[in-house]
Amino acid sequence: MDIPQIKQQFDRELASAASEAAVRALRDKYLARKGGVASNLLRDVASAPAGERPALGKLANELKQYIDTQLTERLAAAAARRPAGETVDVTLPGRAPALGHRHPLTLLRERIEAIFLRFGFLIVEGPELEDDYHNFEALNMPADHPARDMQDTLYLASPVTSAVGSPATLLRTHTSGMQVRYMEKFPPPVRLIAPGRVYRRDDLDLTHSPMFTQVEGLVVDEGVTLADLKGTLFAFAHELFGPERRTRFRPSFFPYTEPSGELDISCASCRGAGCAMCKNTGWIEVLGSGMVHPAVFEAVGYDSEKYTGFAFGVGIERLALLKWGIEDIRLFYENDLRFLEQFPL
Amino acid sequence: MRLVYPWLCELVKVPGDPESVATTLALRGFEVASIEHGRQPVIDFEITANRPDCLSTIGLAREASAAYGVPLRMPDRAMPAPGNGPSVDVAIEDADLCPRYCAQVFEVGIGTSPAWLQERLEAAGVRPINNVVDVTNYVMLEMGQPMHAFDLARLGGRALRIRRAKPGEKIRTLDGVERTLDGDMLVIADAARPQAVGGVMGGADSEIDAKTTSMVLESAYFTPASVRRTSKRLALKTEASTRFERGADVDAPPVGIARAAALLHQLGAARPVGRIVDRYPAPRPPVTLALRGARLTHVLGLQVPADDVPRILTPLGFTVSPSDRGGAGWQVEVPTYRVDVQREIDLVEEVARHYGYDRVPATFPALASPQAPPDARTLQDRLVRQVLTACGFSEATTFTFIEQQAAAPFADGAEPAALANPLSEKFAVLRPSLLPGLVDACAYNRRRERRDVRLFETGARFGPAGEARAVAFAWCGAGSVPNWSAATRPVDFFDVKGVVEALCGAMGATPAFEPATRSYLVPGRTAQVLDGSGDGARAIGVVGQIQPAILDARGFPAAEPIYAAELDLDALAALGAGDIQRAEPLPRFPAIVRDLSILVDDGLPAAAVRGTIRRAAPPTLVQLAEFDRYRGKGIPEGRVSLSLRLTFRSSERTLTDAEVDEAMTRVVAALEASHGAQRR
Structure with a gap:
């Protein structure tokens, strides 16, 4: 048998060797020291005429080398596929590490903070207990001001020391008191957000809670305008809700801002056509805002002719209800793990 | 304010249907609660507190008149001729x-x-x-x-x-x-x-x-x-x-x-x-305000055409006359029904409102200098959340005001601060601790057949010294995540203690624990957490098992333990930690490890054994870890077998067996002398 023929035959047989055992059988057939095809071939070389011997020997050796390499590779590949010891049922569940979830209100708050950090805002925190001056009076809401009804207040039975060490008489109805404190302490420019819990005397029901979370913002400098407020709010809304939502800015009233305005975004569930969620208006109210009232600047000793500024306040629960289609605000405070664990880590 | 549409039309011929009027006025500051159709269509407006004049048909008609540029026709207000007779x-x-x-x-x-x-x-x-x-x-x-x-x-x-x-x-x-x-x-x-x-x-x-x-x-x-x-x-x-x-x-x-x-x-x-x-004993003079054109531009960030100012203000009832005092502007007499207009800025708003917020450009305020980093408390809260969620705790949000009965056991004898006008008894006092809220949250989940609960919260609590910040966590049910391959064990003290150690470590504190008592924690399973990095005197929190009687009162099965801890975030922040000064080079020489098993009295605190070993061993003892604690068969009554692993290493050279043997001998001798320990 000539050498190319043997090689062809080997290739054929190797290709059709389906199992590891078949490959091993081929190894015996071709490479067995006694009676192996390749071994026989080498023996035949010895009996060849002397002149042909070196060339024939080289070819025979090359063939034996080739067969050996091929078989070794095949056997190694088969060995790699063979399990080392017992097999496992890979469809059984893995051993889960314990991983907790942040509260959805935190999740949203941190997203909002991240947006305003990119906008160059400082984050400040303030006391939850406040005095009447910082919560109301300095914000253009003197005693008996009708706007106080907008923020029905929870009062303390007797004064308690607040986190900033001052005697407090009430639970803050917004985080604006922190802004007043900041302006009392630092001159302009100011560019900050103040997130935190706030409290109002509202019964707990589907859409109201006596405790909720707010992020309020304040920007004061020379030359800050209503146009800057509108631009900032639109940029924020598009970051948080997506660039495809339409935005609308319309007049409103808050005692500490003038002019005041509210930001609306187009309703996600009806895409602006009008539905129950948006009270058939096609718009959803997101937040209240306005240009800081000169009376507020006067209360903190800022020059209201030289400086202008804007302020805004957004309720995180409200945003969360809108964003995740949650229908009952109480879910945020019940701490049912079946609810909490739905939110991304 | 329910505006009756035909009534409005009688006063202003509005060129639009109720929907159009609703939208037009909504864009001028009158939010629409609803529109009702029918024989008498009604638009229900939410009138803001500053606009009592618009709690009337004429008030809203005046707004519509300015918005649509259609005149307002006043109803008949002529006094009929009176009859003779006395008045009052x-x-x-x-x-x-x-x-x-x-x-x-x-x-x-x-x-x-x-x-x-x-x-x-x-x-x-x-x-x-x-x-x-x-x-x-x-x-x-x-x-x-x-x-x-x-x-x-x-x-x-x-x-x-x-x-x-x-x-x-x-x-x-x-x-x-x-x-x-x-x-x-x-x-x-x-x-x-x-x-x-x-x-x-x-x-x-x-x-x-x-x-x-x-x-x-x-x-x-x-x-x-x-x-x-x-x-x-x-x-x-x-x-x-x-x-x-x-x-x-x-x-x-x-x-x-x-x-x-x-x-x-x-x-x-x-x-x-x-x-x-x-x-009318003291008639009030009319209010006249100056409106500067420059101020208008300064606040709004756009140039309102001069003609638009009287065009907007006059139909609203203002009397506008041009004025050149202090640059181009106007003298504006305010009608008596506009009680909200008291200073120039209020006129700026009137102009902006009717000029249209939609025509205000959207710009972004310039930033002249880099911003300071966020409040340290914000960053600390984030770190706490990172550590605790990684430890398997989900974040809870519980109410700041709670029931008096829920608060009292956690106030440690003090009277919780009360609200003057609470909504109900459920929200009567400020929480003295975050733990009562977490206990209630555990009970809430337990009632819904969720037995394995790990929850934490950060926030304000209110003690005799006032408002302060804390983090608390509670753990009930299994001590590990259940899975098909092994049985779980119930949570115990050392699970929560481990979390306290991890949390303190993340914040740069070195916690030390000593037995303590708290009215709301089970005696013998309560420790005060101290900061061991300084003089060790500063209390930073408490860890232990909640009293079963409290659990029972809050609707949680008293037979199942809740382990919990609460740490003072203000105190931890004051330690000023969170980063390392410099990274230590990795050890260049091998360590020698020796295991030691001793019999000591059952009541002897592990901390005492550790202290003795530390004092007796040379500085080359770099690590000391308990790896077994055994009582029972083969151990005399009242004694316990402790196994410890001691790791010795020098940063300068390879230690010899002989010197480590000698160190071990000293350690064993010290343990015998101090605690009557016997080597096993």
Whole structure:
């Protein structure tokens, strides 16, 4: 048998060797020291005429080398596929590490903070207990001001020391008191957000809670305008809700801002056509805002002719209800793990 | 404010349907609550507290007039010729609470109102009663001026005194309730007693009824703050008080009388008798404000064309004249019904409102210098959340105010701070600790068959020193995540202690633990957490098992333990940690590890054994870890077998077995000497 023929035959047989055992059988057939095809071939070389011997020997050796390499590779590949010891049922569940979830209100708050950090805002925190001056009076809401009804207040039975060490008489109805404190302490420019819990005397029901979370913002400098407020709010809304939502800015009233305005975004569930969620208006109210009232600047000793500024306040629960289609605000405070664990880590 | 659409159209020919009017006014600051279609379409507007003038059809018509550029046509307000007869005598005794009071006597024939009037009132949400009362309500809805009719025959005499109530004076109001007044409340009284609570509600004794033939019609201006206080104190909110407390129009009282008289005449219901009485002891001069064109641009960030300013303000009732004082601008006289317009900035808003917020460009405020980093507390809270969620705890949000019974056990003897006006007993006191909220949250989950719960919260708590920040966590059920391959064990003290150690470590503290007692934690399973990095004296928290009696009271099975901890975030922040000074080079020489098993008394704290070993061993002892603690078979009663692993390493050279053997000998000797330990 000539050498190319043997090689062809080997290739054929190797290709059709389906199992590891078949490959091993081929190894015996071709490479067995006694009676192996390749071994026989080498023996035949010895009996060849002397002149042909070196060339024939080289070819025979090359063939034996080739067969050996091929078989070794095949056997190694088969060995790699063979399990080392017992097999496992890979469809059984893995051993889960314990991983907790942040509260959805935190999740949203941190997203909002991240947006305003990119906008160059400082984050400040303030006391939850406040005095009447910082919560109301300095914000253009003197005693008996009708706007106080907008923020029905929870009062303390007797004064308690607040986190900033001052005697407090009430639970803050917004985080604006922190802004007043900041302006009392630092001159302009100011560019900050103040997130935190706030409290109002509202019964707990589907859409109201006596405790909720707010992020309020304040920007004061020379030359800050209503146009800057509108631009900032639109940029924020598009970051948080997506660039495809339409935005609308319309007049409103808050005692500490003038002019005041509210930001609306187009309703996600009806895409602006009008539905129950948006009270058939096609718009959803997101937040209240306005240009800081000169009376507020006067209360903190800022020059209201030289400086202008804007302020805004957004309720995180409200945003969360809108964003995740949650229908009952109480879910945020019940701490049912079946609810909490739905939110991304 | 329910705006009746056909009524509006009578005053302003609006070129649009109710939807168009709703949207147009919504974009000018009047939020729409709903639109109702039907024979009398109604747009329900939410009127902001600064715009009492728009609690009236004319007020909203004026806005529509300015918005659409269509003129406003006022209704007939001509006073019919009065008949002869005496009028009433009015004396304002407390002008600070009632700056203006008008009264007119009428001869009346009480009957029902015509259908058109009844329909309009009903559409506006007011129940028709009789022609006289209906007309007063109609005028209020039309022009925003509340009025009140007294039955003259039921008054004691023909003199009205506008005075403060005498403390304890009583009146039965129209709703049939007898009310006790205080000395700050204003009343309209006859010679003997109060007949109305000024600006809030009339009295039942002088109420108009079918037999009335002669009446006094009141149209007054009451001081907003006074009406607000009275209404709050009496817990009596009326259509009248809502308007007066926000600020009515001081010029409206005589106009209101005239309008009512015209309507009553038209209905054939009443005829004025005698002169109108108008008491206005200190007439208020008109308010004139300067509006600078430059200020307008400065605040709005856009150039409003000069012609637009009078075009916008005039239909709203402002009298605008150009002025060159201090640059181009205007002198603007404010109509008396615009109580919200008090300074230049209010005019800026008026212009912006009707110029259109949609035409304001969207720009971004310039940033001149880099911003400071966020509040350290914000960053600390984030770190806490990172560590605790990684430890398997989900974040809870519980109420800051809780039940007195829930709070008391955690106040450690102090009285929790109470709210003066809580919504209910459930929200009565400020939480002295975050733990009661977490216990309730565990109970809530447990009642829903969720047995394995790990929850944490960060936030404010309120102790004798006031408001402070804390983090707390609670753990009940399994000590590990259940899975198919192995049984779980229940959570125990060392699980929560481990979390405390991890959390303190993340914040750069080195916690030390010592046995402690807390009224809300099980004795013998309670430790105070101290910061061991400084002098070790500063308490930073507590860890332990919640008292089963508390669990029982909060609806959690008392037989199942909840382990919990609470740490003082302010104290941890004060340690000022969170980063390392420099990274240590990795060890270059091998370590030698020796295991040691000893028998000691069962009650001996592990910390004592550790301390002894540390003191006896050379500085080359770099690590010391307990790896077994065993009591039972083969161990004498009252003794325990402790196994420890000691790791020795030098940073300068390879240690020899001999020197480590010697160190171990010293350690064992010290343990024998100090604790009677026996090596096993």
